Amino acid sequence: MASGTLAKSQLWGLLAKRLWIHIVGAFIVSLGVSALCKFGVAEPRKKAYADFYRNYDSMKGFEEMRKAGIFQSAK
Structure with missing residues (x-):
């Protein structure tokens, strides 16, 4: 029977490692979504305006709206 020290568990530090991966992934996804909103929605809308x-x-x-009767005080 051989005696020796037990190896460290592979779960040691796993939570911190997984959280770091998820934080970096969330940051990258948020940058992608914000770029999509800017270039897919905001810029075309500014161009249309x-x-x-x-x-x-x-x-x-104003004259078209006045003739249509939208304004009650302007005749």
């Missing part, structure tokens, strides 16, 4: 207001005539819009 800029295109709309580039040729928008506020007085013409």
